[in-house]
Each structure stands twice: as structure tokens, then as C-alpha cells.
Amino acid sequence: MTARRKPTIGDVAKAAGVSYATVERVLNGRGGVSRAKEASVLEAARTLKIDRALHEVSVRWLRIAIVTQSPAAASPYYAALQHGFELAQKSFETNRVLCAVTFFEDLEPHSVARVIERAAQKADAMIVVAYEHPLVVDAVSRIAKRMPVVTLASDLPDSGRMAYVGIDNRCAGRIAGELMGRFVGREGGQVIVIAGLRTYLGHEERDGAFRSVLRRRFPACDVVATVESREDARSTERLTRDAIAKYPELRGIYNLSVGDEGVASALKATKRTQQTVLVGHELTAVSRALLIDGVMDAVLDQSPFVEAVRAVEVILGYYKRGTPSGLPLQTPISIYMRENLPVVL
The missing domain is CATH 1.10.260 (434 Repressor (Amino-terminal Domain))
Structure with a gap:
């Protein structure tokens, strides 16, 4: 032998x-x-x-362009996302990966598309958080033909992207609808939705699923309007005040994007914190305090920190670097209320 x-x-x-x-x-x-x-x-x-x-193995550095909104201009979600990418940079250092984060200058379609194209010029892969618009989808599609692209938080399914990492936004909307219907009760009442940008597929999916559950299971709840904050946290107080003036018997608000503090300020100023149910997204220092104070009733959290790390891992898997963790691309949704808040370390 x-x-x-x-x-x-x-x-x-x-x-x-x-x-x-x-x-x-x-x-x-x-x-x-x-x-x-x-x-x-x-x-x-x-x-x-x-x-x-x-x-x-000591191969060349892999450059991942990450394009998203600035934490300073948007919600704490983006701050947690940035922290997640910083952790990914350190965690995958032996795989020789560089995470280069670029922020959108504004949310106009031409500007978003231009930033995406510029960020891709010296990259080997891209992770993008962007809304659906022909100009944006076209820019991502061109990039996806020459490098792997992962969409994060909100999908661009027609862009040729390699994968989507994030929660099931329809599921999130259904959960929010179930919570709203149960909290408002049999008598029902008028409800509004505050979206960031409905051109974000994730926001549109949450809104549609939320409405569907209320229509099917809680018909006494009437969704009278969806208004847009355009991802500007400062605008939610004005939007809430306007809604209360227009719908004085308002019973519920589903804020599926930024600006919980603005909504809370308007409810406090109009003395409606006890009559109006508020359901939002992302467990932050602000939403935690609002839950404890009884201003918010429930928060749906999606662990942006984990999403960022998982998205980088997907890119590494494409280039056959590192050992796959086996974690799913779809991240779980956690529901927090005042009585089950995790301990702050």
C-alpha cells in the first residue's frame, strides 16, 4: 500500500x-x-x-463600501448600525477587511444615486441602506454587475443584489397591528401611521401589513392617515400635533421610523399620553425612557448591531474568507414593553 x-x-x-x-x-x-x-x-x-x-490566509485587503444615512441626521438605528460595522472591522481583521462607511449627503434620489456610485469606485463589495427609486435601483444594479451587493434593513429586490439582511418588515407591521388592536381595545378609534419615507420598501411593507391586520382583526380601528417624517426626527412633533388637531379623538400612533421623542412631546403637550397608544421601533435610551414613563406602549427592536456584522459576514462568504457562522440572513424581531426591558449594563 x-x-x-x-x-x-x-x-x-x-x-x-x-x-x-x-x-x-x-x-x-x-x-x-x-x-x-x-x-x-x-x-x-x-x-x-x-x-x-x-x-x-494573508490575501489582499477586501474593501467594503457601506452606504447609509448619517447617525447625526437620522435615528439611533443608524448609530447602532455604524457601531456594528466598527465591531465587524475589528472582528474580521484577520480576514483583511476594510469597512469604509459613506453617508448620504441628503435623501434626494439624484444625490443618493451619486453617493452610491462614488462609494463603489474603489470597492470590492457594497452594503447599502437605501429606498426604492428608479435612479437608486439603477445605480445599485450597475454596481451589482461587477461586485457583490448586500441590502440592509430595507430591500431593493430588483437591483440584482446578492442578499438582503434584516427583519421581515411585513412581519414587523403585522406585530405592530396586533399590538395596536389589542391595546386600543374593542371600542377602536382613529389611528395614524408616521413613516420615514414610504419609498423605503421596508417602511411601505410595515405600513401595509399594519393596516391589513387592523382591517382584518380589529375593524373598529380606523387608520385615517399615513404621514411622512422624511427621516427627520425633528418633524414628528409637528406631524403629531397636526394629527391631533385634525383627529381630536385619535387613539393610536404607529411610528415606524424615527422621532419617538417628538411624538411623545406632542402627546405630553396636549395631555394625551394616557388616551393615545404609541407603538414604535428600536430600543434606544429615548424609547426605553418613554416605555418606563408609560408614554410608549411597545417597541419592536431589530438589533442593527447584529445586522451590520451579519452583512459583512455575507460579503466575506462570497470571497471565501472566514468560517460561516450559519446565522440566518433574516434577523429576529424582539418586542419590548415596560415590564420586560433588558438590564442596561
């Missing part, structure tokens, strides 16, 4: 369909190899069980 021959670089080159020199450059991290060939070499080397730490 003869001992099994140990795989060689030549075997890897043959399996990957590349030259000996290409395999050597990849395994020694010398660069000068296309991303597609690099991925093929690493895949072949792992399949043949080449005797090296391939999950830690």
Missing part, C-alpha cells in the same frame, strides 16, 4: 483552472490577482485540504 499523495500547488492550479504562479500569489498574499480567480483558488485549496491556515 502506498501513502496518499499530499496535494500540491499544481493540483490547486489545475482544479481552479489557473496558473501555478497565480496560486502562489494568492496563497502568499502578493496581490495582482482578480477577485474571481482569488476566490477560485481559495475554494480549490480548501477542497483539496492544502496544509495551511486558509481561513487566515
